[in-house]
Amino acid sequence: MPQITYVQPDGERRSIAVDAGATVMLTAVANGVPGIVAECGGAAMCATCHVYLDEASQPFVPPVSEVENEMLESAAAGRRANSRLGCQIAVPAGVDEIVVHIPSHQV
Numbered sequence: 001m002p003q004i005t006y007v008q009p010d011g012e013r014r015s016i017a018v019d020a021g022a023t024v025m026l027t028a029v030a031n032g033v034p035g036i037v038a039e040c041g042g043a044a045m046c047a048t049c050h051v052y053l054d055e056a057s058q059p060f061v062p063p064v065s066e067v068e069n070e071m072l073e074s075a076a077a078g079r080r081a082n083s084r085l086g087c088q089i090a091v092p093a094g095v096d097e098i099v100v101h102i103p104s105h106q107v
């Protein structure tokens with residue numbers, strides 16, 4: 001079963017088994033992972049689900065869409081090259097693990 005691994009700013013890691021297609025945001029909220037606020041509920045309109053996608057996971061996730069790209073500009077913790085909206089990235093079929101790093105703050 002694939003999994004999503006969340007790495008907190010202090011380095012604590014938590015892996016959650018998911019089905020293919022599970023999003024980083026919904027999985028975090030459903031499992032009480034700290035640091036994912038998701039104010040807009042997944043509509044790509046708040047940037048409070050901001051994560052840094054681990055380098056090893058980048059080949060498995062589709063590129064940033066235009067809407068996601070615009071919203072990432074307002075990410076509270078500051079945008080990096082690997083910034084993504086957690087509501088817009090999911091575990092693709094055939095991928096064992098997606099790793100994301102939680103920013104220090106979301107608002």
Ligand code: FES
Binds near residue numbers: 040041071088
């Ligand atoms: S939950 Fe609002 S942009 Fe992802």
